[in-house]
Amino acid sequence: VASLQEALFSLHPAGFTRKDSTLKTQLVCLIMVVPESQGELYHPPPDLQRDAHVPDFSSYVGMYKKSLENPEAFWKEVADEFFWKKPATGPMLQYNFDATKGNIFVKCMEGAKTNMCYNVLDRHVREGNLSEKVAYYWEGNSPEHHTTITYGQMLSSVCRCANVLKRMGVRKGDRVSIYLPMIPELVYTMLACARIGAVHSVVFAGFSSDSLCERIMDAQSSVLVTVDGVYRGDKLINLKQISDEALEKTTSRIYISRFQTPWDSERDEWWDEAMSDSSEDCEPEWLDAEDPLFILYTSGSTGKPKGVVHTVAGYLLYTFLTFKCVFDYHHDDVYWCTADIGWITGHSYITYGPLANGATSVLFEGIPVHPHVGRFWEIIEKYKVTKFYTAPTAIRLLMKYGQEPLYDLSSLRILGTVGEPINPEAWLWYYKTVGQSRCPVVDTFWQTETGGHVLTPLPAATPLKPGSATFPFFGVEPTILNEHGEEVEGEAEGYLPWPGIMRTVYENHERFENTYFKKFPGFYVTGDGARRDKDGYFWITGRIDDMLNVSGHLLSTAEVEAALTLHSAVSEAAVVSRPHQVKGECLYCFVTLKDSWEFDKKTVAELKTLVREKIGPIATPDFIQNAPALPKTRSGKIMRRILRQIARNEKDLGDLSTLADPKVVEVLFSQRSKAA
Ligand code: PRX
Numbered sequence: 118v119a120s121l122q123e124a125l126f127s128l129h130p131a132g133f134t135r136k137d138s139t140l141k142t143q144l145v146c147l148i149m150v151v152p153e154s155q156g157e158l159y160h161p162p163p164d165l166q167r168d169a170h171v172p173d174f175s176s177y178v179g180m181y182k183k184s185l186e187n188p189e190a191f192w193k194e195v196a197d198e199f200f201w202k203k204p205a206t207g208p209m210l211q212y213n214f215d216a217t218k219g220n221i222f223v224k225c226m227e228g229a230k231t232n233m234c235y236n237v238l239d240r241h242v243r244e245g246n247l248s249e250k251v252a253y254y255w256e257g258n259s260p261e262h263h264t265t266i267t268y269g270q271m272l273s274s275v276c277r278c279a280n281v282l283k284r285m286g287v288r289k290g291d292r293v294s295i296y297l298p299m300i301p302e303l304v305y306t307m308l309a310c311a312r313i314g315a316v317h318s319v320v321f322a323g324f325s326s327d328s329l330c331e332r333i334m335d336a337q338s339s340v341l342v343t344v345d346g347v348y349r350g351d352k353l354i355n356l357k358q359i360s361d362e363a364l365e366k367t368t369s370r371i372y373i374s375r376f377q378t379p380w381d382s383e384r385d386e387w388w389d390e391a392m393s394d395s396s397e398d399c400e401p402e403w404l405d406a407e408d409p410l411f412i413l414y415t416s417g418s419t420g421k422p423k424g425v426v427h428t429v430a431g432y433l434l435y436t437f438l439t440f441k442c443v444f445d446y447h448h449d450d451v452y453w454c455t456a457d458i459g460w461i462t463g464h465s466y467i468t469y470g471p472l473a474n475g476a477t478s479v480l481f482e483g484i485p486v487h488p489h490v491g492r493f494w495e496i497i498e499k500y501k502v503t504k505f506y507t508a509p510t511a512i513r514l515l516m517k518y519g520q521e522p523l524y525d526l527s528s529l530r531i532l533g534t535v536g537e538p539i540n541p542e543a544w545l546w547y548y549k550t551v552g553q554s555r556c557p558v559v560d561t562f563w564q565t566e567t568g569g570h571v572l573t574p575l576p577a578a579t580p581l582k583p584g585s586a587t588f589p590f591f592g593v594e595p596t597i598l599n600e601h602g603e604e605v606e607g608e609a610e611g612y613l614p615w616p617g618i619m620r621t622v623y624e625n626h627e628r629f630e631n632t633y634f635k636k637f638p639g640f641y642v643t644g645d646g647a648r649r650d651k652d653g654y655f656w657i658t659g660r661i662d663d664m665l666n667v668s669g670h671l672l673s674t675a676e677v678e679a680a681l682t683l684h685s686a687v688s689e690a691a692v693v694s695r696p697h698q699v700k701g702e703c704l705y706c707f708v709t710l711k712d713s714w715e716f717d718k719k720t721v722a723e724l725k726t727l728v729r730e731k732i733g734p735i736a737t738p739d740f741i742q743n744a745p746a747l748p749k750t751r752s753g754k755i756m757r758r759i760l761r762q763i764a765r766n767e768k769d770l771g772d773l774s775t776l777a778d779p780k781v782v783e784v785l786f787s788q789r790s791k792a793a
Contacts, residue, residue: 159548159581162555165530169445169577177578177588184591191591192616195434196226199473200240202403203230210431212614215639221630224407225431225616232401233410233429234279234312237472238272239401248272251477254451254500255301258348258483260492266301268475271308274301274392276399278309281391285340289314289402292412294338296329296360298322298347299482302388303458304468306342311410311429314402318412318424321459322347322354324733326362328422332414333367335424336623342388350487406430412623413461415565417632418663420675424623425461425565432465432568433473435617439569439590440470443559444504444531445576451528453479454506455493460670461565462535465617466506470569485511486518494524494551505551506533510668512543512551513699526551531576533559536669537701538657544583562586562657564643566633568617571595572655585654592616595655597647602637614641659702663757665692668700670735674757677738680731681706684724686714691747691755695764697739704736705764705792707744707785716743721793740764742792746781753777763789 166172171180184191192209206228213222241247248269255264266274287293293315297303303319310317318336320329333341341364345357361379407428414422440446452471456462471478479500485493493515497505512534532552534544539560548558558581562572571593572586579587589595592615596604618641622629633641646658660666663674674692681690689709697703708724710716721741729737748759762770763785773779 159557159583161557161577161579165445165557166577168447170442171445171575171578174578174580177575181589181591185594188592192225192434195438196430198437199231199236199433200244201229201231203228205229205406210614210616214614214634214641216630216634217638220626221634223431223614223618223620225428225434226406229406229430230403231406231430231433232312232314232403233433233469234275234308235401236433237469238268238275238308241268241475242272245475247475250475252472253301253304253478253480255480256482256496256499258350258487260488260495262482264301271305273397274305275308275312276397277392277395278302278305279312279399280395282309282315282340283313283399284391284395285386287313287315287340289404290316290409291340292316292318292336292338294329294333294336294341295319296322296324296341296343296356296363298344298349298356299457299480300344300347301480302342302344304480307411307458307464307468308472312399312401314404314408316409316411318414319459319464320414321457321733322356323349323457323459323735325730326359327731328733329359330363330366332422332424333363335414335422336412347482350484404429407620409620411464413464413565415461416664416671416673416676417628418673418675420673420679422676423625423628423632425619426621426623427568427617428620431616431618432469435569435615436465436470437473439573439617440466440476441474442575443561443570443573443590444506444533446471446474446476446504448475450503450530451477451479451500452504452506453481453496453500453502454533455481455485455511456506456508456535461563461568462506465569485515490515490518491524494526497526497529498524501528503528504531504533505529506535508536508669509534509539509543510537510700512539512547513701516543516546517699526553529553529556531559532556533561535561535563537666538659539584541583548583557581558583560584560586562645562655566619567615567643568619569615571615572657582650582654585650585656587654589655590615595647596640597649598637598640665694665704666702667697667704667735672704672732672736676732677704677706677728677736680728680736681708681724683731684720684727686710686720687724689744689747691744691757691760692738693757693761693764695740695761703739705740705742705760706738707742707747707760709744709747716791718793740792742785743788745784745788746778748781748785749777750775751777760785 171177189209205226209226211224213219250268251265252268252271253266257263293310295306295317307317318338320332341360343356343360346353346355409426410429410432412424412426414424417423444452454466458467467478529552532547544558557576559574559576561570563570570590572595573590574581574587598604636642644660644662646661648656665672677692678690681687687708688711691707693705694702695705724741725737748756750756759770
């Protein structure tokens with residue numbers, strides 16, 4: 118490749134000749150707003166390029182082209198890394214993304230039989246001689262608590278747990294809910310499910326009992342694995358009590374680890390007791406490639422969370438390859454992703470992707486600022502972390518505490534970020550202060566639904582622009598459409614899906630089709646705004662639907678509004694986002710109170726508590742404002758654009774002629790200063 122410009126040009130859709138002109142397109146972003154960055158390019162360091170899997174931009178372009186032009190050969194090569202009890206009888210990928218042509222579906226390696234747990238544990242222990250290799254350095258909430266878990270130890274714990282689940286009656290296809298903090302038992306239980314073909318549904322241990330209950334009921338889980346309590350910083354959180362509250366409304370059994378706690382001997386079992394007389398031998402259940410591996414709930418714009426379903430083979434291939442290439446994984450790496458396994462980042466890049474590669478990872482139970490603000494840097498120094506993956510919200514938080522982490526960070530080679538758009542200021546601090554200007558920052562854009570990275574730099578190949586997720590990963594072609602479904606740049610043409618894309622919404626395929634495929638037939642719609650600059654770099658600008666991204670966690674406005682209106686004082690509520698220095702976005706709520714109620718501190722406090730209780734602490738509103746009336750169109754639709762501008766104190770509101778009563782706006786501005 119003669120120049121970057123030329124290489125980038127060759128990435129534009131118009132630059133490809135299709136072998137199969139009937140293929141139809143996939144990943145879509147919508148509407149663009151960000152001004153073009155004229156900033157500097159940050160080039161990969163030559164020493165990283167020397168032994169990288171994708172050593173330069175032309176290699177990336179070559180592999181990318183192959184992934185689109187010959188996906189069969191491309192993914193077959195990846196599949197050859199793994200153990201298949203029975204080979205595939207169908208092609209690597211089959212799909213339909215166009216609802217006008219029948220049901221939406223994606224299949225990877227139809228006919229193949231395999232087991233995820235076998236591939237991420239037994240394969241390394243038996244075939245790869247990695248029994249003694251550290252799978253996880255577990256670091257507790259308190260620095261005094263830590264332990265090391267090898268691949269061999271993992272395999273035996275997972276088999277014991279699998280046998281306990283079997284003894285409890287869990288069979289292939291049954292669902293198991295997991296409500297655990299970041300302790301090794303969380304990974305053991307996920308893999309035990311994978312081993313016996315049960316479908317795990319991990320619920321983030323910061324969710325409330327109502328949220329937990331809703332997820333258990335939707336998945337119809339027969340077992341819940343939880344813990345009596347966890348310290349998050351100085352705060353003790355009684356997860357068993359929350360679980361008991363959730364279970365009061367369900368028929369499930371509970372299976373528990375750690376400490377003293379109220380007990381229902383008909384229903385509850387101790388982890389340690391159950392595990393102690395359980396065998397270490399457990400033959401894996403050989404599953405079909407398209408059998409479900411897990412359900413993970415993500416917020417939906419209607420308010421009810423969606424149970425995103427991922428299946429065995431495609432998810433294995435995709436998390437394996439993205440982890441290997443995006444973090445340029447090598448055998449001696451110590452990798453650390455600070456996410457919680459309760460979210461997709463933890464599923465793909467703490468559990469499955471790293472284990473599929475035989476990697477050594479840090480598993481961290483704590484928070485960045487406990488017992489001191491240097492905890493992240495201390496852990497990097499302690500374990501000599503080489504690849505570090507965190508969220509913009511954590512970077513912004515730690516930026517506030519000073520310019521120089523006072524620890525030895527010289528082991529670091531690659532930095533990663535995920536979850537929300539990263540502002541260039543935070544990117545540059547991360548790059549210069551944490552990475553000491555020698556570690557590429559991979560800004561990975563993806564979703565629960567995509568299973569793995571879809572837009573991302575490759576650290577030794579891609580020149581970086583701060584704030585841009587740069588280019589597509591192999592197999593993915595991003596396209597930007599305007600609201601009429603027209604391509605903004607390049608031609609609308611189509612490709613295969615990537616293997617890791619979700620297959621359905623649990624027990625609701627119609628919702629899957631309607632949410633992601635209905636609006637623009639032939640495309641998977643991400644729901645994010647984006648633009649592509651003159652060099653072909655993608656810039657994600659945030660959600661364009663009624664979703665909020667608070668500290669990298671998606672919340673739906675409808676879900677928070679539903680919680681607020683449960684209060685007897687509230688007749689109507691509308692929630693919008695407002696920029697926040699650390700969290701990226703925060704919740705700004707407008708509430709209309711019933712006639713006899715006064716908007717006072719007590720009501721505001723009750724409303725905040727109510728939202729915490731119904732959804733969880735991540736959804737706690739930052740601001741609640743009195744709204745004697747909401748700005749509505751004549752047909753009664755709330756104009757959220759106006760509410761967003763009021764929340765941000767933007768006075769120039771543009772055209773208000775569609776409002777039924779424009780005076781409402783003045784009143785809302787006058788009430789703004791009393792928001793609390
Ligand atoms: O809005 C995008 C944002 O997070 C959304 C997906 O959220 P979730 O399914 O919870 O998964 C988060 C972790 C993968 C996206 O629709 N998002 C994620 N990564 C980025 C991002 N926005 C900008 N840049 C990113 N790197």
